[in-house]
Amino acid sequence: MKLARSSRRIKLAVSLITVAVLAGCASVSVEQNLKRVNEEASEFTDGQLALARSAEDHAKRNEVAAKLLSAPVKQKEAVQLALVNSYSLQALLAQGWYESADAAQSGRISNPIFSFERMVAGDELELSRALSFGLLDVLTIPARQGIAERRIEQSQLRLTSEVVDHVTRVRQAWVRAVAAQQSLAYAKQVLESAEASAELARRMQSVGNFNRISRAREQAFYADAATRLATASHQATSTREELVRLLGLNESQAQVLQLPERLPDLPKQALDPSAVGKIATKSRIDIRLAQTSLEGAAKSQGLSNVTSFTDIELTARRNTKIDNATGTRSDPRGYEIGIRLPIFDWGGMQRDAWNARTISAANQLEATIRSAGSSLRESYSAYRTSYEIARHYREEVVPLRRVISEENQLRYNGMIIGVFELLADSRDQINTVIAAINSEQQFWLADAALQASLIGRPTNTSLSVTTSAPSAGGAGH
Amino acid sequence: MTSRREFFKYAGIAGGAVAATAVSRVAMAALPEPVIQTSPQTMAPLVPSSGRPYNPVVTLNGWTLPWRMNQGVKEFHLVAEPVVREMAPGFKAHLWGYNGQSPGPTIEVVEGDRIRIFVTNKLPEHTSIHWHGQRLPNGMDGVAGLNQPAIAPGKTFVYEFVARRPGTFMYHPHADEMVQMAMGMMGFWVTHPKEKNPLIDEVQRDFCFLLNAYDIDPGSYTPKIMTMLDFNLWSWNSRIFPGIDTLNVRLNDKVRIRVGNLTMTNHPIHVHGHEFTITGTDGGPTPKSTRWPEVTTDIAVGQMRQIEFVADEEGDWAFHCHKSHHTMNAMGHAVPTLIGVDHTGIAKKINKLIPDYMVMGERGMADMTEMEMPIPDNTAPMMTGEGPFGSVEMGGMFSVLKVRKDQKPGDYKDPGWYKHPKGTVAHEYSGPLTEPARFKAEGGQSMPRIQKSAQPTEVQVRKPTSHKDH
Numbered sequence: 001m002k003l004a005r006s007s008r009r010i011k012l013a014v015s016l017i018t019v020a021v022l023a024g025c026a027s028v029s030v031e032q033n034l035k036r037v038n039e040e041a042s043e044f045t046d047g048q049l050a051l052a053r054s055a056e057d058h059a060k061r062n063e064v065a066a067k068l069l070s071a072p073v074k075q076k077e078a079v080q081l082a083l084v085n086s087y088s089l090q091a092l093l094a095q096g097w098y099e100s101a102d103a104a105q106s107g108r109i110s111n112p113i114f115s116f117e118r119m120v121a122g123d124e125l126e127l128s129r130a131l132s133f134g135l136l137d138v139l140t141i142p143a144r145q146g147i148a149e150r151r152i153e154q155s156q157l158r159l160t161s162e163v164v165d166h167v168t169r170v171r172q173a174w175v176r177a178v179a180a181q182q183s184l185a186y187a188k189q190v191l192e193s194a195e196a197s198a199e200l201a202r203r204m205q206s207v208g209n210f211n212r213i214s215r216a217r218e219q220a221f222y223a224d225a226a227t228r229l230a231t232a233s234h235q236a237t238s239t240r241e242e243l244v245r246l247l248g249l250n251e252s253q254a255q256v257l258q259l260p261e262r263l264p265d266l267p268k269q270a271l272d273p274s275a276v277g278k279i280a281t282k283s284r285i286d287i288r289l290a291q292t293s294l295e296g297a298a299k300s301q302g303l304s305n306v307t308s309f310t311d312i313e314l315t316a317r318r319n320t321k322i323d324n325a326t327g328t329r330s331d332p333r334g335y336e337i338g339i340r341l342p343i344f345d346w347g348g349m350q351r352d353a354w355n356a357r358t359i360s361a362a363n364q365l366e367a368t369i370r371s372a373g374s375s376l377r378e379s380y381s382a383y384r385t386s387y388e389i390a391r392h393y394r395e396e397v398v399p400l401r402r403v404i405s406e407e408n409q410l411r412y413n414g415m416i417i418g419v420f421e422l423l424a425d426s427r428d429q430i431n432t433v434i435a436a437i438n439s440e441q442q443f444w445l446a447d448a449a450l451q452a453s454l455i456g457r458p459t460n461t462s463l464s465v466t467t468s469a470p471s472a473g474g475a476g477h
Numbered sequence: 478m479t480s481r482r483e484f485f486k487y488a489g490i491a492g493g494a495v496a497a498t499a500v501s502r503v504a505m506a507a508l509p510e511p512v513i514q515t516s517p518q519t520m521a522p523l524v525p526s527s528g529r530p531y532n533p534v535v536t537l538n539g540w541t542l543p544w545r546m547n548q549g550v551k552e553f554h555l556v557a558e559p560v561v562r563e564m565a566p567g568f569k570a571h572l573w574g575y576n577g578q579s580p581g582p583t584i585e586v587v588e589g590d591r592i593r594i595f596v597t598n599k600l601p602e603h604t605s606i607h608w609h610g611q612r613l614p615n616g617m618d619g620v621a622g623l624n625q626p627a628i629a630p631g632k633t634f635v636y637e638f639v640a641r642r643p644g645t646f647m648y649h650p651h652a653d654e655m656v657q658m659a660m661g662m663m664g665f666w667v668t669h670p671k672e673k674n675p676l677i678d679e680v681q682r683d684f685c686f687l688l689n690a691y692d693i694d695p696g697s698y699t700p701k702i703m704t705m706l707d708f709n710l711w712s713w714n715s716r717i718f719p720g721i722d723t724l725n726v727r728l729n730d731k732v733r734i735r736v737g738n739l740t741m742t743n744h745p746i747h748v749h750g751h752e753f754t755i756t757g758t759d760g761g762p763t764p765k766s767t768r769w770p771e772v773t774t775d776i777a778v779g780q781m782r783q784i785e786f787v788a789d790e791e792g793d794w795a796f797h798c799h800k801s802h803h804t805m806n807a808m809g810h811a812v813p814t815l816i817g818v819d820h821t822g823i824a825k826k827i828n829k830l831i832p833d834y835m836v837m838g839e840r841g842m843a844d845m846t847e848m849e850m851p852i853p854d855n856t857a858p859m860m861t862g863e864g865p866f867g868s869v870e871m872g873g874m875f876s877v878l879k880v881r882k883d884q885k886p887g888d889y890k891d892p893g894w895y896k897h898p899k900g901t902v903a904h905e906y907s908g909p910l911t912e913p914a915r916f917k918a919e920g921g922q923s924m925p926r927i928q929k930s931a932q933p934t935e936v937q938v939r940k941p942t943s944h945k946d947h
């Protein structure tokens with residue numbers, strides 16, 4: 001009897017320790033989260049993310065940002081700057097942290113309830129102590145632990161995905177800002193050319209060589225060029241501000257932000273489809289996210305089959321009864337089992353819900369897998385097409401335009417064409433250069449989108465049409 | 478080359494000519510070997526070695542086609558074919574012509590000669606030849622479809638007639654005429670008088686050339702055949718100044734110049750330093766009573782004119798068409814007039830965009846010849862020609878009549894620039910200038926206008942200023 005009692009006591013102790021240990025496992029820290037994101041995405045971001053929590057942290061980050069802002073910010077530096085400077089990213093990190101913490105919480109066992117009762121009845125004093133906990137809670141700990149881990153995993157993957165998206169947006173905003181700034185410089189040249197034409201026409205009219213209509217034609221082109229410059233100027237401002245927001249720059253940081261004068265050169269060779277395929281077969285975030293979500297749902301479903309039906313409360317009880325009248329004392333002990341009666345809720349809805357959730361997750365996974373390949377192919381097509389177009393501009397269109405300009409210069413020298421035709425041609429050439437810049441911009445946007453697609457955060461890539469139709473502002477015919 | 482022997486037969490009469498062998502020798506056995514000219518230079522006159530004698534002409538930047546006598550018939554062989562013609566040094570054109578050149582060789586015959594002409598077509602399309610101005614049997618007149626079937630590519634036709642009247646004539650296709658003439662197919666024809674003719678004088682120098690025009694885009698080689706009137710190259714015998722040879726004569730030579738017009742506009746041909754008379758037209762020698770002295774004669778489309786004068790003034794005399802656009806080479810017809818337009822500050826602005834830009838035309842177009850900037854390949858500058866006193870600033874239909882007392886009879890060599898006797902060249906005046914007395918001429922009006930212009934037109938005349946700031 002005594003032996004039996006002690007062995008029972010040992011068992012209880014063991015299970016309590018187990019509970020404690022298991023509960024301890026399902027914890028998560030922000031460092032773990034960041035480590036995970038950094039592991040997953042460091043190749044993509046080319047930098048490390050950290051959550052600033054102290055004033056010291058913030059000061060350090062400001063210092064790094066200032067250093068990055070001291071020189072023209074290239075695309076890579078723009079991403080670095082976002083990593084250290086963007087409050088949106090910091091918010092994302094904190095959000096990821098609390099989601100993980102919430103998830104970890106769900107894997108913990110609820111604390112046991114200790115109750116103490118003291119009852120006096122006449123001479124009788126009864127002290128009762130009870131330690132109770134949900135039996136299923138304990139028994140399902142390993143299962144719930146697994147679920148919590150999935151949820152943590154999910155929140156981490158989701159965070160990585162959000163970071164990838166933010167970085168992609170930074171990259172694209174940088175491309176747009178640089179291209180707009182570059183186009184603006186050329187739009188200024190168009191205006192200068194138009195200005196020279198208009199001024200020359202004005203002087204020609206003043207000495208009687210031009211009539212009003214000829215002069216007005218040149219003047220009209222100038223007026224039009226001024227409008228286009230204003231639009232280009234706004235475009236440069238708005239794309240720059242978009243970048244400023246994504247980098248999280250404050251007023252004074254925004255003021256010192258300098259961008260390179262031009263977009264990077266096109267890579268010598270575009271990635272070929274087989275290389276892209278190889279990179280893509282590595283685990284994609286979106287697929288893994290769908291996978292963990294399915295695993296989580298499946299596990300939860302198994303668990304809910306049990307928990308939805310019954311909830312068993314187990315209580316260990318030890319009472320002490322002291323009878324002052326008789327001076328006797330007894331220590332009865334025992335246990336109590338409480339079962340929630342499935343009268344109103346037989347758990348059917350909950351099981352249905354979990355069932356549906358699993359089916360949904362399974363379908364979601366399949367859908368993700370299927371669309372992953374397709375969206376990657378689309379991304380690649382956008383990337384490859386924009387590469388070919390940009391290269392075509394660089395190697396064919398722009399050189400051809402240059403040949404035309406050179407020949408026009410020769411024709412001007414031979415007095416075969418006049419100065420207005422020469423100026424109109426120079427404007428056409430500049431417009432071609434602007435179109436070429438647009439084509440490069442398209443490529444770098446598609447490149448950023450492809451990188452995001454490869455890691456598993458498909459980004460919309462629609463190519464806009466780039467043309468360089470010659471200006472209508474012809475010469476005096 | 479198997480034709481070397483043939484070549485030697487003609488050697489010395491037409492320098493640089495070679496006999497062609499491209500057409501099958503078997504097929505050609507009964508035909509005179511065609512003679513091909515490779516040089517665009519003016520060839521020495523072809524003095525006849527057979528047939529009736531005559532005083533040969535000199536074709537400006539051209540040559541005379543040798544012939545053979547076959548049982549009393551003069552036999553010529555013309556080959557219609559694509560040619561490359563150097564229109565001026567450094568500028569070549571892809572034309573169609575005869576026997577290696579455009580225009581084709583001059584055919585010289587004597588009044589009363591029976592002539593047989595073989596025409597071989599090596600063009601990608603059919604052709605025919607019309608003997609412009611000749612009296613001949615209707616079936617020999619050469620209008621494809623009307624008088625004969627067209628000569629298909631690769632075929633040889635034969636024309637035969639008697640040169641019935643002396644005079645100045647030409648030949649050109651009359652099948653797809655517009656294209657073939659725009660491509661340069663034409664040639665000169667001279668029928669010399671059989672015996673002394675009271676209306677035809679003996680001359681010491683007898684030159685001939687055809688007026689023709691092309692539209693060749695600067696930098697290209699082939700004429701635009703659809704051009705109707707807006708030609709950009711005005712040529713003599715498919716040559717443009719400075720590619721036209723000078724007319725070199727001996728002092729007091731009697732000179733005859735025969736000109737035919739196969740362009741689509743008239744040309745007032747003008748000689749400096751002398752007066753001439755028109756001694757012949759398409760119809761033959763003119764009656765003496767119709768001749769009056771002139772310095773310019775307008776040659777209408779499709780016409781021939783024969784002018785004569787005694788070259789009795791020594792010097793280098795300009796000889797040209799008097800339509801000033803016709804003494805220019807390729808130029809833009811839509812180039813705005815910039816004369817008098819102040820360019821201060823503008824050139825700099827334009828240079829930022831177009832680094833090679835230079836202001837031209839602010840003072841006039843002579844800038845063009847002064848600046849000597851690169852122009853498109855295979856293009857003759859609009860105006861050019863370096864004379865002894867600087868640029869002549871000409872192009873197109875321009876040449877020089879050189880009269881020298883020490884030019885040998887029958888020698889057509891260029892004697893170089895004229896050496897002016899002392900004090901006979903215009904020079905800068907360095908004495909004092911007095912203000913000229915000015916007068917005010919107030920012209921009337923034949924009839925008053927009903928509608929008055931709102932404001933009197935103000936015209937500002939800008940006096941020439943120095944050319945600076947660019």
Ligand SMILES: [Cu+2]
Binds near residue numbers: 800
């Ligand atoms: Cu003319």
